[in-house]
Amino acid sequence: MTNLERIETALRAYLSANIPEPLCEAMKYSLLAGGKRLRPMLCLSACEMTGGSQEAALPLACALEMIHTYSLIHDDLPCMDNDDFRRGRPSNHKAFGEANALLAGDGLLTYAFEVILSEGPKYIDNAPRYYEAAAQIASGAGVKGMVAGQWADLSNENNASANAEMLSYIHARKTGALITAAVLAGGLVGHADAMELAALRDFGTHFGLLFQITDDLLDVEGNAEKVGKTLGKDAAHAKLTYPGLYGIAETKKMAGREAQSAKDALQCFGTRAAWFLKLADQTLLRSF
Amino acid sequence: MTNLERIETALRAYLSANIPEPLCEAMKYSLLAGGKRLRPMLCLSACEMTGGSQEAALPLACALEMIHTYSLIHDDLPCMDNDDFRRGRPSNHKAFGEANALLAGDGLLTYAFEVILSEGPKYIDNAPRYYEAAAQIASGAGVKGMVAGQWADLSNENNASANAEMLSYIHARKTGALITAAVLAGGLVGHADAMELAALRDFGTHFGLLFQITDDLLDVEGNAEKVGKTLGKDAAHAKLTYPGLYGIAETKKMAGREAQSAKDALQCFGTRAAWFLKLADQTLLRSF
Numbered sequence: 001m002t003n004l005e006r007i008e009t010a011l012r013a014y015l016s017a018n019i020p021e022p023l024c025e026a027m028k029y030s031l032l033a034g035g036k037r038l039r040p041m042l043c044l045s046a047c048e049m050t051g052g053s054q055e056a057a058l059p060l061a062c063a064l065e066m067i068h069t070y071s072l073i074h075d076d077l078p079c080m081d082n083d084d085f086r087r088g089r090p091s092n093h094k095a096f097g098e099a100n101a102l103l104a105g106d107g108l109l110t111y112a113f114e115v116i117l118s119e120g121p122k123y124i125d126n127a128p129r130y131y132e133a134a135a136q137i138a139s140g141a142g143v144k145g146m147v148a149g150q151w152a153d154l155s156n157e158n159n160a161s162a163n164a165e166m167l168s169y170i171h172a173r174k175t176g177a178l179i180t181a182a183v184l185a186g187g188l189v190g191h192a193d194a195m196e197l198a199a200l201r202d203f204g205t206h207f208g209l210l211f212q213i214t215d216d217l218l219d220v221e222g223n224a225e226k227v228g229k230t231l232g233k234d235a236a237h238a239k240l241t242y243p244g245l246y247g248i249a250e251t252k253k254m255a256g257r258e259a260q261s262a263k264d265a266l267q268c269f270g271t272r273a274a275w276f277l278k279l280a281d282q283t284l285l286r287s288f
Numbered sequence: 289m290t291n292l293e294r295i296e297t298a299l300r301a302y303l304s305a306n307i308p309e310p311l312c313e314a315m316k317y318s319l320l321a322g323g324k325r326l327r328p329m330l331c332l333s334a335c336e337m338t339g340g341s342q343e344a345a346l347p348l349a350c351a352l353e354m355i356h357t358y359s360l361i362h363d364d365l366p367c368m369d370n371d372d373f374r375r376g377r378p379s380n381h382k383a384f385g386e387a388n389a390l391l392a393g394d395g396l397l398t399y400a401f402e403v404i405l406s407e408g409p410k411y412i413d414n415a416p417r418y419y420e421a422a423a424q425i426a427s428g429a430g431v432k433g434m435v436a437g438q439w440a441d442l443s444n445e446n447n448a449s450a451n452a453e454m455l456s457y458i459h460a461r462k463t464g465a466l467i468t469a470a471v472l473a474g475g476l477v478g479h480a481d482a483m484e485l486a487a488l489r490d491f492g493t494h495f496g497l498l499f500q501i502t503d504d505l506l507d508v509e510g511n512a513e514k515v516g517k518t519l520g521k522d523a524a525h526a527k528l529t530y531p532g533l534y535g536i537a538e539t540k541k542m543a544g545r546e547a548q549s550a551k552d553a554l555q556c557f558g559t560r561a562a563w564f565l566k567l568a569d570q571t572l573l574r575s576f
Contacts, residue, residue, distance in 0.1 A: 019431045023439045027431070074394060077367075079386035098367035102390075103439050106362060109394065110430040113401045117423035127415060135405035142398040143307045143315070151311045151391050 006054060007040045008032075010062050014115055019107075026096045026104035027111070031069045033087050038211075039064040039182040046186025046200055049272045056126065056189045059119040060133055063112035064182050067141045070108035073101055075150070113138070126189060133185035140181025149174025153239065162240045170240065175215075176208030199268050203276065206262035210283055213255045216241040217287035220248065252287065259284040294342060295328045296320075298350050302403055307395075314384045314392035315399070319357045321375050326499075327352040327470040334474025334488055337560045344414065344477045347407040348421055351400035352470050355429045358396035361389055363438070401426070414477060421473035428469025437462025441527065450528045458528065460493070463500040468492025487556050491564065494550035498571055501543045504529040505575035508536065540575065547572040 001009070015028050040061030047057035076083040076091040077098060084094050093101035116134045123130040139145055152170045156162040183200040192200060220243045238244075242251040262280045266273035289297070303316050328349030335345035364371040364379040365386060372382050381389035404422045411418040427433055440458045444450045471488040480488060508531045526532075530539040550568045554561035 020436045020439065022443065023431060023436060070394075074390060077390065079365075079390060099442050100439070102362060102365065102367060103435055103442070105394075106358075106397065107431040107435040107439075109397055110426060110435060114423070114426035114430045117419060117426050120419050120423070121416070124416075127419075128409070128412070131405060131408050131415075131419065135402070135408065138398060138402035138405050142402045143311060143395040147391055147395040147398060148308045148311060151308065151388070151395075154387050154391070155310065 003041055003044045003048075003054060004037060006044070006058060007037050007061055007065070010058050011065060014062055014111070019111075023100075023103065023107060026092060026100050027108055029095055030073050030086070030092050030104065031066060031108060033089065035065075035087065037065060039068050039178060042179065042182040043186040045275050046183040046192075047190040048186075049269055049276070050187045050190030050192040050196055050200075052186070052190030056123060056130070057133075057186050059115050060130075060137060060185045060189065061182075063116045063134075063137060064178065064185070066108045066112040066115070067137070067146075068178065070105040070112075071141075071146060071150070073105040073108070077101060080154070109141075123189070129188045133188040136181045136184045136188065137178075140177040140179075145173050145177030145181070149177065156240050158238045159240070164245060167240050167242065167245055171209060171212040172205070175212040176205060179208040179211065180204030196268060199265050202265035203262050206258045206265060207276075207280060207283070210255055210258035210262055210280065213242050213251060213258060214283055214287035216243055217248065217251060217255065221287065255284055255287060291329055291332045291336075291342060292325060294332070294346060295325050295349055295353070298346050299353060302350055302399070307399075311388075311391065311395060314380060314388050315396055317383055318361050318374070318380050318392065319354060319396065321377065323353075323375065325353060327356050327466060330467065330470040330492075331474040333563050334471040334480075335478040336474075337557055337564070338475045338478030338480040338484055338488075340474070340478030344411060344418075345474050347403050348418075348425060348473045348477065349470075351404045351422075351425060352466065352473070354396045354400040354403070355425070355434075356466065358393040358400075359429075359434060359438070361393040361396070365389060368442070397429075411477070417476045421476040424469045424472045424476065425466075428465040428467075433461050433465030433469070437465065444528050446526045447528070452533060455528050455530065455533055456497075459497060459500040463503075464493060464496030467496040467499065484556060487553050490553035491550050494546045494553060495564075495568060495571070498543055498546035498550055498568065501530050501539060501546060502571055502575035504531055505536065505539060505543065509575065543572055543575060 011031060015024060015031060019027070043061040043064055044054045044057050048054060072086060073092045075081050076086055077093055083091050085091055089095075091101075092104055096104065113134075116137070120127070120130060120134075141147070149170050149172070152166070153174055156166055156170065180201055181204075183204045184197060187197050187200045219241070242254065246254065259280045263277050266276055299319060303312060303319060307315070331349040331352055332342045332345050336342060360374060361380045363369050364374055365381055371379050373379055377383075379389075380392055384392065401422075404425070408415070408418060429435070437458050437460070440454070441462055444454055444458065468489055469492075471492045472485060475485050475488045507529070530542065534542065547568045551565050554564055
């Protein structure tokens, strides 16, 4: 079984655990809608690279995907980005109504921690590191991480004087914090020592930025439908982006530098880092 | 220092821990707006009654209040109950806007688990019970508990065929699950044995119902302003309530029976249960 299959199987199993049907359906609609499973893949791969078994990281990996999915559902709501579509289908509130989408998001966020905490006793032999990994996830998702980034992103819409410092602040939190938490969590339930954890954190910082920069580039350089959608949204919500601030050519150079820094961060792992190096290259290439 | 003072002090301390200012302000607006602190008080008192020190229960108690507060913020949003006021002040979204209120709620929910997990290492000597208490809180707040209750409550608005069974289902989850989690969490970080935990669960079930029934009674029997507000809301959102289903006289009898059952549940604790017995009596009396 590949890591991706492990994640899909575990997510489906967690979502069939006695959750009332209509609520569960709204949670499944967004959680099982495909996607790259980037954060759980980072978590399992970091666990493997540091000598752990993927099994130990699986509840944490699934929790990361639940948290990511809740953030997308809430982000799409009319009071936030007001997006009618997500991954080519109606967004959650278009399919289930606003109130139910709000609750499906609240449910996924809470369930992420329920899964982590209810699975904890299985990992009793490694309890301090399992719960430290959980704390990293809560912190990355939270009011000093992802939620802070979303708040700052919203506050700086249509802010003509927003600058490079604010852009870095937003993306380090909105995207980078949960990605960094994912690799740290994997390393913690693996057997990463302090130096390896620092390397993983460094990778997370640069890779998170690379991911956001290339996401911004895809938004302005994507296909016609995407461009139209972005322009349409920009009229109402002018978000602070890398291409908007630096231009496309300079943004591409920044992406290249971040990809290199992300790869450099993992030198201490030698060839064990192969999956991560390939991921950094592929992420860079998607915007070229 | 009283338990209430302990809770207020700890909540303020957690909210001054380096959270970005504007987001923190919106979280504080609702979290530090007073209130009875019922859930944290239940948690600390259950810990004391079972021989623990309140200090061990304090992070869990604060997390319970953060979760309760997030649920109020999200409940008040226009797509949910659309309440402009809460505790005599503009509701969070009226003060900060809908998007920020959504994020303040998401932030409080996530921060509840961040507090629990980051404080965990302090309780290493009692780790299995500390984390089991945390799991009870996640479960009570979650998709088989409070979120499920809110979903069912929403789904049954204006449902003329909703019945007593559905009303019990809703309230056992919407109000009862987090209250039960509060007393169980306190008992777990105290030194409750299996029989005492069962007694606490039994108390939580009956007291949660008592609390909801008397809340319903206050809504229909309260002062003129309250009645006006309730009637105004009922036009758009006819919620399923005990007085609506059974009439006021029969509802009062039910409240009396639940108060008695709640008190009976704690017989094994003898005089140590004094605080809980008084609370049950006071809760019953508030609706007479």
